Amino acid sequence: MLSRLYGRTRLTVTGTGHYARIDRHLLGRTELHRVRFSMRFEADGAPLGTLGIGRVLSGATTCRTVRRVDDYVPGDLYLVAQPDEGYESVVDAADLVAAVIDPALVTAAAGEPVRFTAYRPVSQRAARFWNSIYDYARESAAAAAEHPVLAATVDRLLAATALATFPNTAVPEPTxxxxxxxxxxxxxxxxxxxxxxxxxxxxxxxxxxxxxxxxxxxxxxxxxxxxxxxxxxxxxxxxxxxxxxxxxxxxxxxxxxxxxxxxxxxxxxxxxxxxxxxxxxxxxxxxxx
The missing domain is CATH 1.10.10.60 (Homeodomain-like)
Incomplete structure (x- = not known):
C-alpha cells in the first residue's frame, strides 16, 4: 500500500511501540493525506505524475531530488517533487499532511503549462495562506464526496493556491x-x-x-x-x-x-x-x- 501511494518503500524499524497510520481523503482529482509514523520511513520513488505538497506537524522529514536535499521540521511547508521527477524521502517519527494534486489542474489554473522553480514557499505569508486553504479543503472533504461541483471547486482552489504559494514559471500579467x-x-x-x-x-x-x-x-x-x-x-x-x-x-x-x-x-x-x-x-x- 505504501509503495502504491509513494513509490518503492522501506521501513527502518528501531525501538518499540511501532505505529503507522495513513488517512486518505479523495476530492475530485485531489487527494488529502495524513501520514503518522512512530518509526523511520524511507521512500525511494519514481516520478508519480502528481504534484505533492507536504507540511510537517511534528517530527522531521528529508526530501532529496536531483536538484536539492532539504530537511524539514515542524511548521515547514514544502513541495515534495516535480510530477516528472523521482525523489527520495525520509520520514523520521513524523506527523505529516499532504495534498496530492493533478498537474492538469495547475495548468488549467495558470492558463498554460507550468513548472515550479523552487521547493519552499515564496514567503511565510504564502505558507500560512496555503495552510488555511488546505484545512478548509480537509473540512470540506466529506461534503465534496457527495457533490461533484463542490469537489471540483475545492480542487481548483488548491491548484490556484499552489501557484500563489511556490515559485513557478506562470506568466502573471496579460500579454x-x-x-x-x-x-x-x-x-x-x-x-x-x-x-x-x-x-x-x-x-x-x-x-x-x-x-x-x-x-x-x-x-x-x-x-x-x-x-x-x-x-x-x-x-x-x-x-x-x-x-x-x-x-x-x-x-x-x-x-x-x-x-x-x-x-x-x-x-x-x-x-x-x-x-x-x-x-x-x-x-x-x-x-x-
Missing amino acids: FEDRRDAHPAALRRAISFIDENAHRDIGPDDIAAAARISVRAVRMAFRRYLDITPTAYLRRVRLDHAHHDLLTASPATATVAAIAARWGFADESRFAARYRLAYGRTPADTLRA
Missing part, C-alpha cells in the same frame, strides 16, 4: 495578445457558457476555451467590462441557482447545507453570509418560507 483578445464578443461567449453550464464541473480553462481566448484574456475581459473575475461571476450564477432551489424546495426534505453543497459552497456559514448580502435574508428563512 499584448491577451489585451487584444479581451473584447466584448469574447466576454459574451464566456458569459453564455457560464450561464448554461454552471451546474457542471467547469473552471477558467473551460470558460476560456468556450470564449476562444486565453485564460488571462478571459480574466482581463471580465475585469475590464464587469469589474469581476470569471470565478466570481460563476459563483454569483451558482448562488442564483441555489436561491432558486431554496425557493422551490420543501423544508421537510431539503436542507440549506445540501443545496449549498450542490452548487459548490462547502462552508454553510460563508454561504449564508453571501446569500444574505445578495438577497437580504438568510437561506434558512427562504427555505422555510
Whole structure:
C-alpha cells in the first residue's frame, strides 16, 4: 500500500511501540493525506505524475531530488517533487499532511503549462495562506464526496493556491495578445457558457476555451467590462441557482447545507453570509418560507 501511494518503500524499524497510520481523503482529482509514523520511513520513488505538497506537524522529514536535499521540521511547508521527477524521502517519527494534486489542474489554473522553480514557499505569508486553504479543503472533504461541483471547486482552489504559494514559471500579467483578445464578443461567449453550464464541473480553462481566448484574456475581459473575475461571476450564477432551489424546495426534505453543497459552497456559514448580502435574508428563512 505504501509503495502504491509513494513509490518503492522501506521501513527502518528501531525501538518499540511501532505505529503507522495513513488517512486518505479523495476530492475530485485531489487527494488529502495524513501520514503518522512512530518509526523511520524511507521512500525511494519514481516520478508519480502528481504534484505533492507536504507540511510537517511534528517530527522531521528529508526530501532529496536531483536538484536539492532539504530537511524539514515542524511548521515547514514544502513541495515534495516535480510530477516528472523521482525523489527520495525520509520520514523520521513524523506527523505529516499532504495534498496530492493533478498537474492538469495547475495548468488549467495558470492558463498554460507550468513548472515550479523552487521547493519552499515564496514567503511565510504564502505558507500560512496555503495552510488555511488546505484545512478548509480537509473540512470540506466529506461534503465534496457527495457533490461533484463542490469537489471540483475545492480542487481548483488548491491548484490556484499552489501557484500563489511556490515559485513557478506562470506568466502573471496579460500579454499584448491577451489585451487584444479581451473584447466584448469574447466576454459574451464566456458569459453564455457560464450561464448554461454552471451546474457542471467547469473552471477558467473551460470558460476560456468556450470564449476562444486565453485564460488571462478571459480574466482581463471580465475585469475590464464587469469589474469581476470569471470565478466570481460563476459563483454569483451558482448562488442564483441555489436561491432558486431554496425557493422551490420543501423544508421537510431539503436542507440549506445540501443545496449549498450542490452548487459548490462547502462552508454553510460563508454561504449564508453571501446569500444574505445578495438577497437580504438568510437561506434558512427562504427555505422555510
